[in-house]
Amino acid sequence: MRRLGRTNERGATGQRDATPSGAHEDGKETSNQGSFWHGFANMANVTSENEVVIVRGVGCEVLDREGRWYLDATAGLWYCNAGYGRQAIAEAVERQMRELPAYSTFGMYANEPALELSERISQLSPLADDKVFLTCNGSDAIDTAAKMARRYWNEVGKPEKQIIIGREFAYHGMDAFGTSLAGISANAEGYGQLVPNVARVPYDSVEALADELERLGPENVAAFIGEPVIGAGGVYPPPDGYWTGVAELCRENDVLLIADEVVTGFGRLGRWFGCERYGFVPDLLVFAKGVTSGYLPLGGVIVGPRVQEPFWSGDGVAFKHGYTYSGHAAACTAALANLDVLEGEDLVSRVAAFEPEWVEIVSSLASHPLVQEVRTAGLLGAVELSQEELETRPGLVEEVIANMREEGILTRSLLGTAIHLSPAFVISREQTDALVAGLSHALDAAREDEDTARVTPERGGDDRLE
Numbered sequence: 001m002r003r004l005g006r007t008n009e010r011g012a013t014g015q016r017d018a019t020p021s022g023a024h025e026d027g028k029e030t031s032n033q034g035s036f037w038h039g040f041a042n043m044a045n046v047t048s049e050n051e052v053v054i055v056r057g058v059g060c061e062v063l064d065r066e067g068r069w070y071l072d073a074t075a076g077l078w079y080c081n082a083g084y085g086r087q088a089i090a091e092a093v094e095r096q097m098r099e100l101p102a103y104s105t106f107g108m109y110a111n112e113p114a115l116e117l118s119e120r121i122s123q124l125s126p127l128a129d130d131k132v133f134l135t136c137n138g139s140d141a142i143d144t145a146a147k148m149a150r151r152y153w154n155e156v157g158k159p160e161k162q163i164i165i166g167r168e169f170a171y172h173g174m175d176a177f178g179t180s181l182a183g184i185s186a187n188a189e190g191y192g193q194l195v196p197n198v199a200r201v202p203y204d205s206v207e208a209l210a211d212e213l214e215r216l217g218p219e220n221v222a223a224f225i226g227e228p229v230i231g232a233g234g235v236y237p238p239p240d241g242y243w244t245g246v247a248e249l250c251r252e253n254d255v256l257l258i259a260d261e262v263v264t265g266f267g268r269l270g271r272w273f274g275c276e277r278y279g280f281v282p283d284l285l286v287f288a289k290g291v292t293s294g295y296l297p298l299g300g301v302i303v304g305p306r307v308q309e310p311f312w313s314g315d316g317v318a319f320k321h322g323y324t325y326s327g328h329a330a331a332c333t334a335a336l337a338n339l340d341v342l343e344g345e346d347l348v349s350r351v352a353a354f355e356p357e358w359v360e361i362v363s364s365l366a367s368h369p370l371v372q373e374v375r376t377a378g379l380l381g382a383v384e385l386s387q388e389e390l391e392t393r394p395g396l397v398e399e400v401i402a403n404m405r406e407e408g409i410l411t412r413s414l415l416g417t418a419i420h421l422s423p424a425f426v427i428s429r430e431q432t433d434a435l436v437a438g439l440s441h442a443l444d445a446a447r448e449d450e451d452t453a454r455v456t457p458e459r460g461g462d463d464r465l466e
């Protein structure tokens, strides 16, 4: 393994000069801030000095432009499941781009990779007789699923069924539907009302959902949406029997069930899809991220027979929805090549086989005095820091993350209270040990700094909320 966190002369690309603030000779104000606006960041705190700029990746490791290698504990934002540096994916995309980068899939148009990918996803999916609607990313796929659910009820003569119920701690992307359906209030603040007719229930209670359905009236409810395991909200696995209970309740109340598998789909839980692990079949299954391992952006919705019916049968009806890059030929090719890698190396079974070791190693952190609890499922993990400590040191998670960077590990905060773990499926036992040892050292260092750090440290951004 490379010496993580140390300068590697081979890969060093040099750092951009940090220009001090002040007046330039042409009269223009200069600053040490560039033009790029980071997502989920307070840009007043991001400068060319504290920006972490990644230039290369191999397997589970990435290199920054100053020549330091890091273990990427999160596979980017939960997407690089096959690992970085897959030449086969890059070559397949290059071939496709030379042939045809993209062609519209609206109306009667299509391209070969979009057709092939849809067949392939349909074969992998646990939904019988399904159809696949392709989008550009997870947020668009959530908007698509929500619109499809409401439109379905409209087409079958129940237009009053509009409300979509989501859960606390849920994250469904940042388009208007996803922002409104999520359970992280801070992400929806300051925009006014985005999408009306949404409701929210606790993440872990079938009874609470039953009560809410009764309160709203099932005749007004279009769908319930949930992640099989809550991801960005803190990695919360469902209680035993939760999903089978929810599926039954939805069936009894004639409410569609939407599984948001943007994180859990394509192997993250040791099955192709999370719903298979928890024993339920949704009406609509939303995917993105792992379908391409992030080599190109792509998402979509797998649509079961019930919802397709009014659109595909009889006289049908046009679903007036789609994106310029729905079924983008190069992105679909990246997905096909990524699925070849996952299948060829049996990486989904590898996740299932490795999970017990992963759980054992990561759970060893639970005994650290700064840790409240460790949550895991498949190759996911969250290390929740002590509530008591966080009350007096609100910047503690960011401090631990900065310490981890010094240890050569990249990760980020979940809701400002937990540390995010979701490495590539190719992570080795040795790398997992290194990850947990680094996290443990980072926690020790934070503990030693306890007295000085009780003053909230300056933060390089504000990514607490996704």
Ligand code: PLP
Pocket: 077, 137, 138, 139, 140, 142, 171, 172, 173, 174, 227, 231, 232, 260, 261, 262, 263, 288, 289, 299
């Ligand atoms: N749904 C879930 C569960 C997610 O975790 C995410 C992104 O993290 C999304 C939807 C949105 O996907 P994207 O960021 O590709 O739009």
